[in-house]
Amino acid sequence: MDKRRQSAVEILKEVKNGSTIMISGFGEAGVPNTLLSQLKEIHPTNLTIIVNSVTRPHSLPHALIEADMVSKVITTSARGRGKGLSKFEEKLRDGEIELECLPQGTFSERIRAGGAGIPAFFSPVGYGTRLGEGKETKNIQGKDCILEEALTGDYALVSANKADRYGNVNFSYTQMNFGPIMATACKTTIVEVRQLLEQPMPHNHIQLPSVYVDHLIQSEEINHESQ
Amino acid sequence: MSLNKNQMAWRASQDLKSGSVVNLGLGTPVLVSNFVESSRNIFFQSENGILGVGPEATQEEANPNLVDAGSRKVTLMPGASIFDSAASFSMIRGGHVDVTILGSFEVSVGGDLANWDSGVPDKAPLVGGAMDLAVSAKTTWVLMQHNTKDNRSRLVEHCSLPLTAKNCVERIYTDIAVIDVTSGGFLTRELISSVSEEELRNRTSGYIKLANDCRELKAPYIGN
Numbered sequence: 001m002d003k004r005r006q007s008a009v010e011i012l013k014e015v016k017n018g019s020t021i022m023i024s025g026f027g028e029a030g031v032p033n034t035l036l037s038q039l040k041e042i043h044p045t046n047l048t049i050i051v052n053s054v055t056r057p058h059s060l061p062h063a064l065i066e067a068d069m070v071s072k073v074i075t076t077s078a079r080g081r082g083k084g085l086s087k088f089e090e091k092l093r094d095g096e097i098e099l100e101c102l103p104q105g106t107f108s109e110r111i112r113a114g115g116a117g118i119p120a121f122f123s124p125v126g127y128g129t130r131l132g133e134g135k136e137t138k139n140i141q142g143k144d145c146i147l148e149e150a151l152t153g154d155y156a157l158v159s160a161n162k163a164d165r166y167g168n169v170n171f172s173y174t175q176m177n178f179g180p181i182m183a184t185a186c187k188t189t190i191v192e193v194r195q196l197l198e199q200p201m202p203h204n205h206i207q208l209p210s211v212y213v214d215h216l217i218q219s220e221e222i223n224h225e226s227q
Numbered sequence: 228m229s230l231n232k233n234q235m236a237w238r239a240s241q242d243l244k245s246g247s248v249v250n251l252g253l254g255t256p257v258l259v260s261n262f263v264e265s266s267r268n269i270f271f272q273s274e275n276g277i278l279g280v281g282p283e284a285t286q287e288e289a290n291p292n293l294v295d296a297g298s299r300k301v302t303l304m305p306g307a308s309i310f311d312s313a314a315s316f317s318m319i320r321g322g323h324v325d326v327t328i329l330g331s332f333e334v335s336v337g338g339d340l341a342n343w344d345s346g347v348p349d350k351a352p353l354v355g356g357a358m359d360l361a362v363s364a365k366t367t368w369v370l371m372q373h374n375t376k377d378n379r380s381r382l383v384e385h386c387s388l389p390l391t392a393k394n395c396v397e398r399i400y401t402d403i404a405v406i407d408v409t410s411g412g413f414l415t416r417e418l419i420s421s422v423s424e425e426e427l428r429n430r431t432s433g434y435i436k437l438a439n440d441c442r443e444l445k446a447p448y449i450g451n
Contacts, residue, residue, distance in 0.1 A: 026275040026276075026294070026296070026298075026312070027275065027294035027295075027296075027298035028291040028292075028294060028298065029275075029291060029292045029293070029294050030292070052312075055353065076353075076354055076355050076356075077353045077354070077355055078351035078352055078353060079350050079351045079352060079353035080350070080351065085349055085350070086351075088351065089349060089350060089351050092349075092351055093349045099351065101351075101352045101354055102354070103354050103355075103356070103357070103358035103359050104274060104312070104316065104354070104355050104356040104359060105274075105315075105316030105319055105320055105356060105358075105359035105363075106358075106359070108311075108312040108313040108315070108316050109313060109316060109317075109320075111313070112313040123320070124320075124362050124363075125320065125358050125359050125362045125363070125392075126358055127362075128390065128392075128393050129358065129389065129390045129391065129392065130344070130389045130390070131354065131358065161292075172290075172292040172293075173290060173292040173293040173309055174273075174275050174276050174277060174292060174293055174294055174295075174309060175292040176276055176309060176310070176311045177275055177276055177311060177312050178311070178312050179311070180311045180313075181311060181312065181313045207311075
């Protein structure tokens with residue numbers, strides 16, 4: 001078995017308009033810049049992107065929005081940096097893009113649930129707030145909760161440190177963030193890594209098991225401010 | 228005269244118990260860690276997936292893969308661990324974080340917190356981990372200026388901005404006072420000497436009184 005590929009371009013060309021794409025990354029760590037720049041070239045449209053943050057106007061997730069490829073964003077952090085409006089905020093104001101803003105723990109857990117076969121769960125987070133409006137409520141063990149449904153996607157784009165040919169993945173420090181859960185929740189997972197290994201990785205270095213990974217590519221050095 | 232941000236952060240740092248697990252919000256709260264000696268064994272949790280955040284990294288130490296939730300390049304303390312986002316919020320929602328110190332726009336007399344949507348027209352929301360932390364940490368403190376730039380009180384009868392969580396704030400550290408949220412209203416534990424009780428009342432909306440043992444709020448000189 002060998003999941004290493006020379007390039008992800010042929011795989012990304014199969015991304016259909018209207019697909020849902022999860023994108024890993026928190027701060028500069030773990031943003032799949034090689035995959036995102038290739039996806040931007042291929043330019044599928046009407047995408048739903050599931051990404052922690054679209055606050056940085058010069059990041060590649062935001063660049064997909066600027067390139068008119070995105071119709072819906074599911075995120076925890078949508079406010080553009082600075083006082084002026086980001087391109088995303090302009091599109092939001094003009095009704096050209098849809099936003100679903102989620103508490104970060106709910107965002108993570110909905111993705112985890114999506115990969116773990118849990119269709120929905122009750123959480124106290126967001127109860128009685130604007131983000132809980134319209135959601136089913138229930139008092140459980142004395143706590144007011146709202147029902148949150150699992151999130152799944154067509155593609156997970158993840159950045160990591162090392163991977164072996166089988167698809168076992170290791171992350172560097174806080175690069176891990178959303179990568180391991182997004183990989184579980186999507187039909188196809190593509191991971192870009194700093195280093196592709198010929199030999200199997202020692203089992204205790206593996207932070208994302210091979211079963212969740214479909215394709216591996218080598219990251220290219222991209223001089224681009226990440227999100 | 229009032230406390231500057233570093234002095235406010237210093238004051239809050241004095242109340243953290245040795246050995247506790249603490250999550251600091253973005254902005255002024257993150258300064259709190261600058262005033263906690265490592266001998267106190269306090270573990271700072273960062274919701275992107277670190278338990279044991281150390282000081283901000285120097286330029287030589289900086290690793291773009293080692294950042295905190297404010298995207299600062301940081302170091303790790305001895306005994307630190309790193310985990311994914313779902314595990315991080317299991318830690319938070321599961322009640323394993325002792326204290327969270329958050330910034331805020333408003334806190335109500337009932338302890339309601341409004342800190343995620345500034346209400347500026349057309350600016351999109353940014354909630355991050357604030358709701359998860361406010362609902363789930365064992366203790367929620369707020370570190371914020373007492374008044375807005377146009378002199379409105381940030382301590383209010385009812386929050387006018389969208390809520391982060393209801394009835395979660397226990398203590399507020401402002402530039403002029405340390406205030407507990409109690410069933411009997413805002414209770415001032417410490418007040419800066421340059422502000423009289425009357426001025427405090429005038430600068431606060433919502434019922435506020437001085438504790439019987441209210442002390443002077445003091446902090447060492449620390450530059451901004």
